[in-house]
Amino acid sequence: MSALSNSNWDRRNVLRAAMGLAAAGGLTACGGNTGRSSGGGSGDSLVQYFHAYGEAGTEQAIKKYAKAYKGANVTTQWITGSNFEQKLFAALLTKNAPDVFEFHPQIQLIKSGQVADLTDIIAPVKDDFNQADITSHTVDGKIYGVRMIDDPQFFFYRPSLFAKAKVEVPTTLEELIEVSAKLKTSKIKGAYLGNDLTPIQNNLIWSAGADTLTADNKPAFNTDGVAEGLKQLRTLFTSGNLLLGAPTDWWDPSAFTQGLTAIQWCGMWAMPAMIEALGDDIGIFPFPKVGSAGKQSVTNGGWSMFVNAKGKNVEAAKEYVKWLWIDQKQYQEDWATSYGFHIPPRTSIAQSATKLKTGLPAEGVKLFNEFGHFDNIGWTQAMIASVNDVMANSVRKDDDPKAQLDACEKKVDTELKKLFG
Amino acid sequence: MSTTTTRGVAQPAPAKVSKDRPRRGLRASSTFNFWLFTGPFLIGLIVFVFVPIGWSIYLSFFEARFTVTPSDFVGFENYKQVLTDVDFLNSLVTFTVFAAFIVPATWALSLGLALLVNRLRFMRAFFRSVFFLPTAVSYVAASLIWKMSIFNGVRFGLANTVIGWFGVDNIAWLASPDPPWYWLVIVTVRLWLQSGFYMILFIAALQNIPRELYEAASIDGAKPGWQTFRYITLPQLRATSTAVILLLLVAAYQAFDEFFNLLSKATWGQPPLVELYKMALGENQNYGAGSAGAVVLTMLICVVTLLQGKIMGFGRGEEGK
Numbered sequence: 251m252s253a254l255s256n257s258n259w260d261r262r263n264v265l266r267a268a269m270g271l272a273a274a275g276g277l278t279a280c281g282g283n284t285g286r287s288s289g290g291g292s293g294d295s296l297v298q299y300f301h302a303y304g305e306a307g308t309e310q311a312i313k314k315y316a317k318a319y320k321g322a323n324v325t326t327q328w329i330t331g332s333n334f335e336q337k338l339f340a341a342l343l344t345k346n347a348p349d350v351f352e353f354h355p356q357i358q359l360i361k362s363g364q365v366a367d368l369t370d371i372i373a374p375v376k377d378d379f380n381q382a383d384i385t386s387h388t389v390d391g392k393i394y395g396v397r398m399i400d401d402p403q404f405f406f407y408r409p410s411l412f413a414k415a416k417v418e419v420p421t422t423l424e425e426l427i428e429v430s431a432k433l434k435t436s437k438i439k440g441a442y443l444g445n446d447l448t449p450i451q452n453n454l455i456w457s458a459g460a461d462t463l464t465a466d467n468k469p470a471f472n473t474d475g476v477a478e479g480l481k482q483l484r485t486l487f488t489s490g491n492l493l494l495g496a497p498t499d500w501w502d503p504s505a506f507t508q509g510l511t512a513i514q515w516c517g518m519w520a521m522p523a524m525i526e527a528l529g530d531d532i533g534i535f536p537f538p539k540v541g542s543a544g545k546q547s548v549t550n551g552g553w554s555m556f557v558n559a560k561g562k563n564v565e566a567a568k569e570y571v572k573w574l575w576i577d578q579k580q581y582q583e584d585w586a587t588s589y590g591f592h593i594p595p596r597t598s599i600a601q602s603a604t605k606l607k608t609g610l611p612a613e614g615v616k617l618f619n620e621f622g623h624f625d626n627i628g629w630t631q632a633m634i635a636s637v638n639d640v641m642a643n644s645v646r647k648d649d650d651p652k653a654q655l656d657a658c659e660k661k662v663d664t665e666l667k668k669l670f671g
Numbered sequence: 672m673s674t675t676t677t678r679g680v681a682q683p684a685p686a687k688v689s690k691d692r693p694r695r696g697l698r699a700s701s702t703f704n705f706w707l708f709t710g711p712f713l714i715g716l717i718v719f720v721f722v723p724i725g726w727s728i729y730l731s732f733f734e735a736r737f738t739v740t741p742s743d744f745v746g747f748e749n750y751k752q753v754l755t756d757v758d759f760l761n762s763l764v765t766f767t768v769f770a771a772f773i774v775p776a777t778w779a780l781s782l783g784l785a786l787l788v789n790r791l792r793f794m795r796a797f798f799r800s801v802f803f804l805p806t807a808v809s810y811v812a813a814s815l816i817w818k819m820s821i822f823n824g825v826r827f828g829l830a831n832t833v834i835g836w837f838g839v840d841n842i843a844w845l846a847s848p849d850p851p852w853y854w855l856v857i858v859t860v861r862l863w864l865q866s867g868f869y870m871i872l873f874i875a876a877l878q879n880i881p882r883e884l885y886e887a888a889s890i891d892g893a894k895p896g897w898q899t900f901r902y903i904t905l906p907q908l909r910a911t912s913t914a915v916i917l918l919l920l921v922a923a924y925q926a927f928d929e930f931f932n933l934l935s936k937a938t939w940g941q942p943p944l945v946e947l948y949k950m951a952l953g954e955n956q957n958y959g960a961g962s963a964g965a966v967v968l969t970m971l972i973c974v975v976t977l978l979q980g981k982i983m984g985f986g987r988g989e990e991g992k
Contacts, residue, residue: 332935335954336952336953336954339737339952339954339956340952343737343738343739358737362737362738364737437826445845445846445935446846446935446936446937448936487847490840493824493825494824494843494846494847495822495823495824495825495828495843495844495845495846496823496824496825497819497820497823497825497828505825510825630954631954632954632955634954635949635953635954635955638936639938641936642936642937642938642939643938646846646847646848646937647847647848647849647938647939648849668736
């Protein structure tokens with residue numbers, strides 16, 4: 251008889267062993283990956299949230315900067331998917347909320363006490379920042395975030411295709427619609443404004459001579475000019491000349507570089523990839539004006555670093571943000587120009603960034619300065635979502651634009667009352 | 672001669688009762704064993720189901736924007752908001768349209784597949800696996816494949832390539848609600864994902880139908896095919912069909928992943944869970960209204976399920992037929 255059969259593995263022992271394993275498994279799960287470093291380095295443990303950038307090398311770069319910091323163990327959560335905002339908002343309510351996170355300046359984060367006042371760390375270098383960025387992060391004289399990058403967004407086009415179709419760069423929305431029709435062939439669509447058209451919604455407002463909010467935070471987007479622009483966009487949407495349902499969305503240059511469209515709305519970050527694919531056959535132009543009272547516009551998007559005011563390590567997090575996004579100028583320039591192209595919000599870094607001084611990037615900087623509109627801290631995610639609905643209903647669906655704008659204004663007004671009383 | 676004789680067959684030995692160590696106390700009691708096995712699951716149920724439900728009901732009576740520990744009691748205000756919210760009411764219409772198609776379509780397809788696979792004389796296991804395999808695919812992954820590879824709007828999407836062979840121009844399947852091509856995308860992805868699972872249930876039920884019934888019918892002159900299917904197979908599958916329809920209906924109520932991933936930033940084709948997600952976990956972060964909507968939806972599911980069970984006789988068993 252084998253030794254194995256002499257063992258006492260009766261049902262009871264098996265049950266005990268299984269229960270022991272289950273308990274051990276449970277305990278292991280309790281100590282599982284919370285996203286925080288388990289130690290091994292010096293100082294506090296910090297967690298930072300980043301949305302997944304499309305440019306190759308960005309995740310590695312952020313992790314490299316974090317590793318170089320000696321004051322704390324910084325763990326990076328690289329959030330993939332298209333709903334970074336929702337994931338961030340939900341995480342901020344939990345004990346596993348990030349200590350440091352990137353986002354856009356929005357007043358509800360300040361009103362709900364979610365983000366820490368960073369005035370003291372920015373004050374010594376405040377004058378070196380783009381003053382529009384400082385303004386967009388300031389509430390009641392306090393600065394709540396450090397801008398990392400400015401991201402101008404405009405139209406990219408193929409000059410060779412324009413020459414072939416014998417068309418000029420459009421300066422009005424009507425012209426854009428006409429040009430798109432002439433550029434369309436059996437292989438290529440005229441223009442691409444994103445799969446759901448929402449990336450250009452603010453530009454439609456600005457180019458129609460309106461604004462999202464007034465200076466005293468009242469709705470300013472519900473105008474006849476904007477309604478007219480929505481009607482014109484509907485014409486473009488149904489023309490068959492617009493690229494719809496592309497496999498990659500507007501922020502990725504693939505639709506443009508793969509020859510699916512002659513014009514694409516995108517950001518300056520995509521320039522290196524476009525230049526690599528198309529060489530010199532790229533031009534840029536701002537969102538054309540809408541109606542006679544309008545003016546061309548460029549979105550000056552971007553990302554900023556915030557410190558979770560309800561986190562356990564607020565001071566350590568502020569120290570880290572100061573170290574990386576204020577003191578480490580070489581990392582800031584690397585982040586802004588080594589992967590995609592972005593404009594550094596620090597004037598001194600922007601001036602020394604040689605990659606932005608010539609060619610297409612320099613043109614991008616010019617449009618940024620001439621036509622750019624910066625973040626409005628009072629224009630919150632809920633308000634953005636309300637205008638998303640206007641785009642969906644009046645352009646993609648065919649509801650009355652004015653009625654949609656009226657409904658949107660009511661929602662925005664309710665939001666504003668909650669925020670400002 | 673009896674056919675049930677047990678002569679020559681070894682009988683099981685009677686259970687050995689130990690006289691030395693009589694079991695006593697808690698360890699011997701069936702109550703202990705009950706708690707031993709159900710306790711961990713009960714704890715999980717309480718922590719992960721009942722507490723969140725209770726907390727959700729609590730939140731539904733408070734103004735809870737950007738917080739889950741609110742202090743501003745608003746009574747039924749959130750319920751009033753949800754029940755007058757056009758988007759939420761539209762989501763119930765979306766669900767009704769979706770359920771009205773997906774439930775019978777999945778039932779018919781899975782039953783059809785089961786009948787086909789069950790009649791196979793060779794490679795039955797292979798085809799059973801082929802049809803069952805999509806069940807293992809995540810809804811998110813499948814939705815992205817459908818959206819980016821099969822039903823994208825460009826010339827090299829699979830669907831557009833196929834219709835292109837017949838001279839039809841590219842269609843942007845998901846971009847516009849007019850015409851509502853998005854339903855084709857949503858329905859096909861769900862049919863592909865879930866039919867295999869229900870096919871397995873039907874195969875099991877088909878194999879439980881006594882052969883004698885078919886033999887008796889044959890002797891009585893019933894023709895094989897539609898006649899036996901209608902008068903023998905279908906009635907014999909009644910219990911399974913009822914359970915399948917119930918499961919399909921609940922699954923339709925729970926629809927989220929494919930709608931969320933296929934119709935981003937659309938205002939149409941939003942089922943209740945997507946609408947509640949937007950309300951509570953989207954840009955508005957309104958946990959009070961979202962919780963009120965969840966309570967309303969839960970009650971609605973309970974009512975519909977009970978009604979459906981009553982109409983179709985779920986749980987009545989054989990004697991109830």
